[in-house]
Amino acid sequence: MISAVKPESVWKNMKKNPLLYLMLIPGILFFLVYRYIPIGGLVIAFQDYKIHRGIMNSDWAGLRHFKYLFASNDFYTITKNTLILSGLDLLIVFPAAIVLSLMLNEVRAMAFKRTIQSVIYMPHFLSWVIVGGMVTAFLSMGGPLNQFLGMFGREPTIFMQESSYFRSIVISSSIWKEVGWSTIIYLAAMSGVNPALYEAARMDGAGRMRMMWNITIPSILPTIMILFLLRIGHLLDLSFEQIFVLYNPAVYDVADVIDTYIYRTGIMQGFYSYTAAIGMFKSVVGFVLLVGANYMSRRMTGSSLY
């Protein structure tokens, strides 16, 4: 684009810094082949893509896949499930991290604080496969949860097979794996608060809760806002791996989300064009959400991502 306006300038710049441009080549190739070609490859959503014919020779389908998609029940189920799980995440997991950060921030014994941090950061580094295995073990017929509930005389339940428990399982496992890790960024923001503010508040007789409410929380509000924006932009992106290791056909009615549906229908069954249409819907909605949320935030709070 720039070269079209001032061709000689970029050319000169290249001649002056040949090595800089040389270094860019692997990265540019990577982004081109594995990031931009896939984005361009979304055109197969408008085709009857056949894998042996390729994009060039496949027939055009116009908007047929989109029409079919928007008329299908599957689409509403997976979109609804995605939005509900995302919404619960935003409503429960997101604030949980803030509350935990506030609690950690109030700890004065450094050794105690560090020990707690070491414990709660740990699950973040495990893969969803491992966490899924742990959850399954924990909730199995002979697992600790059934034992615990058995003490109150409850019959053992196979939690993983019941639709009514699936959302709670997803949210609890998210909290277990990521809530500790999410506190880091808030704790960093909190450590940037000027201690003079707390001192002045103390002079005025403010208690701990009051200072938390009137000093700490307002100071981390921009950080909260930015992380909130990022979450809004990814409202349709649940962790595929998390859902995939936790769900099973018995709970598809509440557990099947956009990404798992794309995987099963597209990759496993080969409906490439149809699932590319879903993917395109998802990417465009996500993009609009993020840009929109960013715009709103800049207007309302002054903080924005870009």
Added chain:
Amino acid sequence: MKAKTGVLKTSGRHSRNRLPDQRTGLFEIVNGTLLVLTGILMLIPFLHVLAGSLSSEFAIVSGKVTIFPVDFNLNSYRYILSDLSLWRSFMVTVYITVTGVLFAMICTILMAYPLSKPRLRARGGVLLAVLFVMIFGTPIIPFFLAVRGTGLLDNVHSLVIPSAINAFNLLVLKSFFENVPMELEESAKMDGANDFHILLRIFLSLSKPALATIALFYAVEKWNSYYHALLFISDHSLWPLQVKVRMLFTIEEQAGAFVEGIGYLNRDGIRYATIVFAMVPILFVYPFLQKHFTKGVMLGSIKE
């Protein structure tokens, strides 16, 4: 992605928010107790899995195992450690992690360096392109077709090349490079060093902490990679650890294996031992991870 607010800046932060003369009150006790409870709740699943892996099958099925082993024995471990296919998957993952981190680091460094230079005319355009990818994401079906098109299906390098550069890591390293003093570069230029020398001798040696952090980010990403392996690798002999572990959980025929010298094993004990087997390498490097990752999150939040 730059935070205009500047509140994320870590500069000028204060390690102590409180006056030293405060006494321990009810607030501290309640808060501390809640945190201890949270910590214990976080640890219980670990302890349960560990206990299960060391217990007899009877104890597990009859629900006697909580966080202490019952009928202590090492049969489950004996069984899985003699499973050659598990070791093969382990080696595949080691290979993917080592090559993946090397390849990713080379690509990321080579791209971050020019992008940190304002004298690069194409800088703005390339950065915008990277930012767009970060926001728009990569649609999975065409991504799968691109990987297929480059001949990487059923090839372990499908877990190395198509995920070479993480845009977030790239931007973190770029902003780190931007903070290297200009004077160092200029004086090296006077001595006739070219950009390649400057990158190798000055930037890399000054950015060791950032490089270590990013390398660890990549290492955990590669070690834990599951989704991509699921998409690209169907050949059993090339399965990385995560796929193999997942298979051990889900395949029914795993139930009731009779092992000579050990006896009848039930699936649960093997599952528990497999979880521990896959978890140990991560827990082993956890102290490093914690130190560098925490720093990395801070690095990521420092924006100009």
